Amino acid sequence: MPPSDPTPHRSASLRVDAGRLVRRLNELGAIGAVHGPNGEHGCARLALTDADRDGRELVVTWMRDLGLSVSIDAIGNVVATRAGTNPNVAPVMIGSHIDTVRTGGRFDGNLGVLGGLEVIETLQQHGIETDHAIQVAFFTDEEGARFAPDMLGSLVYVGGLALEQALDARAADDGARLGDELVRIGYAGSTPCPTASSPSSFIELHIEQGPVLEEAGVTIGVVTGVQGISWTEVTITGRSAHAGTTPMRLRRDPLFAAAAIATEARRLAGDMGGTQVATVGRFEVFPNLVNVIPQSVTFTIDVRNTDDALLRRAEQHLLQFVEQICTQESCTLQMRTMARFEPVSFDESMINRVERVATAHGNSTLRLPSGAGHDAQMLARVCPTSMIFVPSVNGLSHNIAEFTESADIEAGANVLLHVVLELAKPS
Ligand code: HGY
Numbered sequence: 001m002p003p004s005d006p007t008p009h010r011s012a013s014l015r016v017d018a019g020r021l022v023r024r025l026n027e028l029g030a031i032g033a034v035h036g037p038n039g040e041h042g043c044a045r046l047a048l049t050d051a052d053r054d055g056r057e058l059v060v061t062w063m064r065d066l067g068l069s070v071s072i073d074a075i076g077n078v079v080a081t082r083a084g085t086n087p088n089v090a091p092v093m094i095g096s097h098i099d100t101v102r103t104g105g106r107f108d109g110n111l112g113v114l115g116g117l118e119v120i121e122t123l124q125q126h127g128i129e130t131d132h133a134i135q136v137a138f139f140t141d142e143e144g145a146r147f148a149p150d151m152l153g154s155l156v157y158v159g160g161l162a163l164e165q166a167l168d169a170r171a172a173d174d175g176a177r178l179g180d181e182l183v184r185i186g187y188a189g190s191t192p193c194p195t196a197s198s199p200s201s202f203i204e205l206h207i208e209q210g211p212v213l214e215e216a217g218v219t220i221g222v223v224t225g226v227q228g229i230s231w232t233e234v235t236i237t238g239r240s241a242h243a244g245t246t247p248m249r250l251r252r253d254p255l256f257a258a259a260a261i262a263t264e265a266r267r268l269a270g271d272m273g274g275t276q277v278a279t280v281g282r283f284e285v286f287p288n289l290v291n292v293i294p295q296s297v298t299f300t301i302d303v304r305n306t307d308d309a310l311l312r313r314a315e316q317h318l319l320q321f322v323e324q325i326c327t328q329e330s331c332t333l334q335m336r337t338m339a340r341f342e343p344v345s346f347d348e349s350m351i352n353r354v355e356r357v358a359t360a361h362g363n364s365t366l367r368l369p370s371g372a373g374h375d376a377q378m379l380a381r382v383c384p385t386s387m388i389f390v391p392s393v394n395g396l397s398h399n400i401a402e403f404t405e406s407a408d409i410e411a412g413a414n415v416l417l418h419v420v421l422e423l424a425k426p427s
């Protein structure tokens with residue numbers, strides 16, 4: 001358990017070099033950069049693509065330049081370690097991810113990893129040693145956008161998904177096998193996974209990716225946990241036919257069924273209210289031609305709620321609706337669960353620590369659950385964990401316009417620095 005009686009560190013005045021952190025975010029953001037017409041600067045570094053490899057190479061170079069020992073495990077997770085003075089206590093781990101979605105931003109995940117390197121560099125610059133070793137990790141395929149489930153690397157790391165099963169995952173875009181892609185980009189590491197030993201605690205700095213902090217005018221989000229996540233891939237097969245000659249009464253149109261399901265998912269989430277959300281994000285039509293009634297449609301349903309009973313109710317309702325509309329339209333149905341994670345509550349002492357440190361450094365704070373999934377929800381299975389949120393401008397993320405002000409980045413990184421200092425108990 002992390003120390004519960006924090007002693008104010010003699011380095012209470014210690015601060016990160018925010019300029020250095022922002023420069024690194026922009027340098028990493030130049031890899032897989034996507035620029036928009038209004039000055040947006042986002043990133044496309046889908047897991048295990050060449051762009052992801054190039055991003056990994058840059059971050060590993062920074063890790064080595066800081067003199068950290070770098071290990072790569074069998075699922076491609078990278079963990080860099082700064083030794084502590086007491087080899088008998090487990091490391092404090094800082095971590096997140098550097099893979100992005102196709103319309104990603106420069107901050108999602110990257111801030112947590114580069115914020116960790118900034119903490120390390122600040123300690124080194126000031127000659128501060130810590131009892132616990134400090135680790136900075138990035139986990140493979142947090143987004144799950146190419147290989148499901150999301151948080152795949154950290155899930156394997158904590159033993160929640162068998163390594164072999166993860167290595168056999170197939171890419172949604174080109175069907176590539178995850179294990180082959182790891183070898184191709186040179187990140188099929190030799191360190192065993194799941195991890196043989198857990199960190200003493202885990203802390204993740206992350207952008208909120210929603211509107212809550214900005215609307216509340218608050219700088220630091222004290223994250224209490226992560227909502228439940230349910231991803232399902234649905235394939236509906238009808239009968240392709242001529243768009244002009246086939247009377248409506250004879251049609252078996254999978255796209256009509258799929259469209260009705262997408263509309264019902266949206267209606268359901270609106271009616272349920274609260275934290276319920278529903279998204280149909282991927283939608284593939286075959287043969288996808290103007291004059292052919294489709295043969296099949298494959299699409300995804302992402303539903304989430306902070307309350308697992310409500311999430312199950314939403315899943316049940318949609319399953320019944322899907323089966324009913326497919327019967328009505330004389331179509332066949334295949335469904336595959338891509339991800340299913342129950343809501344997670346973080347460790348109370350870690351939540352209190354984040355709140356206390358943030359307040360002590362003059363920040364406004366707000367407690368909130370995370371709407372997005374994070375590696376922290378997996379590390380919470382094996383050690384005391386919490387997260388630090390900073391605001392997202394216009395509540396936007398998974399959009400190339402994703403942005404967080406430098407002042408908020410600085411505030412979040414300083415909270416990270418002092419939470420880690422408390423946990424690592426500087427000698
Ligand atoms: O899907 C999520 O919530 C995360 O971005 N992987």
Ligand code: MN
Binds near residue numbers: 097108109142373374
């Ligand atoms: Mn993220």
Ligand code: MN
Binds near residue numbers: 101108143398
């Ligand atoms: Mn994301």
